[in-house]
Amino acid sequence: MLYNLNSNIFHLGIDDTDSNEGLCTTYLGTQIVNLLLDYQVLFLDFPLLIRLNPNIPFKTRGNGAIAFRFILDQSRVDSLWSDLIKIIEEFSDIKAAETHPGMVLIKGEIPTFMKNLYSKALNELISLEDVKKELKEDNNIRLFFLKKGRGLIGASAAIGSTLDQDYTFELIAYRIKDNWGDKKRLIDKKTVFTADREEPLTISNIDNDHGDIMILPHGPDPVYCGIRGETVKSVVNMWRSLKVFEPIETLMIYRTNQHTRVHFLTDSDSNNIHPFQSIISKGEVIESPRYIEGAHVIFSLKIDENIIDCAAYEPTKKFRNQVMGLHKGDILQVCGGIRAHEQGKSLTLNLEEFTVLYLKTEFKYLTPKCPHCNITLKSAGKNSGFKCKRCSFTAHKKYYIKLQTPRVLKPNVRYVSPVCAQRHLTKPIDREVSLQFHSFNETSFSEQFDDFLNIREDILRNIINHKEN
Numbered sequence: 001m002l003y004n005l006n007s008n009i010f011h012l013g014i015d016d017t018d019s020n021e022g023l024c025t026t027y028l029g030t031q032i033v034n035l036l037l038d039y040q041v042l043f044l045d046f047p048l049l050i051r052l053n054p055n056i057p058f059k060t061r062g063n064g065a066i067a068f069r070f071i072l073d074q075s076r077v078d079s080l081w082s083d084l085i086k087i088i089e090e091f092s093d094i095k096a097a098e099t100h101p102g103m104v105l106i107k108g109e110i111p112t113f114m115k116n117l118y119s120k121a122l123n124e125l126i127s128l129e130d131v132k133k134e135l136k137e138d139n140n141i142r143l144f145f146l147k148k149g150r151g152l153i154g155a156s157a158a159i160g161s162t163l164d165q166d167y168t169f170e171l172i173a174y175r176i177k178d179n180w181g182d183k184k185r186l187i188d189k190k191t192v193f194t195a196d197r198e199e200p201l202t203i204s205n206i207d208n209d210h211g212d213i214m215i216l217p218h219g220p221d222p223v224y225c226g227i228r229g230e231t232v233k234s235v236v237n238m239w240r241s242l243k244v245f246e247p248i249e250t251l252m253i254y255r256t257n258q259h260t261r262v263h264f265l266t267d268s269d270s271n272n273i274h275p276f277q278s279i280i281s282k283g284e285v286i287e288s289p290r291y292i293e294g295a296h297v298i299f300s301l302k303i304d305e306n307i308i309d310c311a312a313y314e315p316t317k318k319f320r321n322q323v324m325g326l327h328k329g330d331i332l333q334v335c336g337g338i339r340a341h342e343q344g345k346s347l348t349l350n351l352e353e354f355t356v357l358y359l360k361t362e363f364k365y366l367t368p369k370c371p372h373c374n375i376t377l378k379s380a381g382k383n384s385g386f387k388c389k390r391c392s393f394t395a396h397k398k399y400y401i402k403l404q405t406p407r408v409l410k411p412n413v414r415y416v417s418p419v420c421a422q423r424h425l426t427k428p429i430d431r432e433v434s435l436q437f438h439s440f441n442e443t444s445f446s447e448q449f450d451d452f453l454n455i456r457e458d459i460l461r462n463i464i465n466h467k468e469n
């Protein structure tokens with residue numbers, strides 16, 4: 001298709017189409033890509049999978065919204081818009097009580113309020129009314145929503161996410177419709193471990209601590225598996241190496257903010273900590289960690305004048321041992337989600353990671369040993385020194401050996417919950433140098449996505465042959 005003076009840049013955002021009973025917003029995204037291909041748009045980027053505040057109460061699973069950026073001839077927009085609405089109606093689980101789909105289409109520049117909304121939606125609870133007030137339909141903004149239309153929040157925030165700093169990729173494979181539901185996902189697990197080892201630029205696809213694979217979801221949704229990585233090549237290579245024992249309908253690659261820790265970039269206002277926030281803050285341990293019922297670990301932290309409980313819950317497994325290594329007096333940076341408030345109780349932070357900024361030095365005082373026999377001296381009585389029981393060596397005054405107590409934790413190291421308990425936005429400890437991979441992109445995302453679409457059928461055939469062999 002030729003792009004002429006009538007062509008415009010469009011940004012499309014969609015959210016809240018699935019439920020715990022089925023469907024998936026990223027699967028709906030594959031239908032959108034097919035439709036946009038029919039309209040011969042020029043994709044400016046991969047489809048975006050944007051994770052928002054993991055602590056909001058309405059999320060189905062991972063609080064993910066999707067967005068698309070493309071160029072299209074203005075004369076075709078009305079027709080595209082009505083086709084998009086048909087897709088939302090067909091592929092949303094509208095019967096589910098908590099599904100409230102929302103779709104936003106923007107022409108031209110991304111409005112500043114959407115960029116600001118993205119930043120805020122990463123760690124705050126946003127009011128739908130506030131977003132609806134900002135979203136006034138005009139020549140440049142089209143809106144569609146069903147039921148309460150809560151999806152307009154995620155849809156607008158996803159448009160506002162420019163992902164111009166850090167980002168990762170996820171290749172998602174979708175099951176054929178006959179296999180949706182509770183059918184077990186079939187795969188040769190060994191090939192997942194091998195592929196993961198051979199592709200160092202993949203991320204969090206294996207939980208090495210517990211020897212588990214992380215790429216298969218467990219719900220009734222259409223997703224067969226999701227492979228995460230720093231580069232398109234890494235996720236495609238890993239997919240090609242897997243032995244898949246069921247038919248696959250299609251594949252999609254999303255560019256995402258997963259594993260970038262973008263929800264913890266700026267310090268939270270310590271005087272306004274409230275439920276459903278994701279916060280990053282500094283404080284002092286004022287009560288040492290202890291185990292409570294359910295094998296959760298809890299300690300008290302003083303952030304300015306406020307005291308909050310910090311919890312490492314049972315599913316965070318060995319992370320709890322690291323938390324147990326904290327002592328009263330340590331000064332920390334903590335990151336995590338504030339849980340819903342129980343009346344009369346202090347706020348609880350669901351700890352995702354911490355860094356010790358000041359490790360309290362502690363000493364213990366030991367009774368000296370006999371310089372001749374090397375056995376611990378005994379008191380020679382009140383107001384006297386020490387005496388050796390074996391050789392009668394005497395120290396006339398009591399004195400003690402001051403020893404620094406060794407600490408297990410190290411200062412300025414990020415301690416992060418293990419892969420099995422991580423949020424989508426959590427940055428794993430071994431992903432500190434991620435940006436270096438991104439500065440070498442020679443081709444634009446537009447070209448890379450085009451390349452992927454060109455090889456997509458080929459990779460699918462590959463996998464099917466794999467199965468038959």
Ligand code: ATP
Binds near residue numbers: 026061121122123150
């Ligand atoms: P999945 O991960 O399976 O796609 P989900 O976990 O993203 O599902 P949704 O069904 O999309 O869950 O529901 C999340 C809802 O919360 C959406 O309506 C979205 O617009 C809204 N939302 C997202 N972020 C915020 C936020 N920070 N404050 C308030 N609402 C939000």
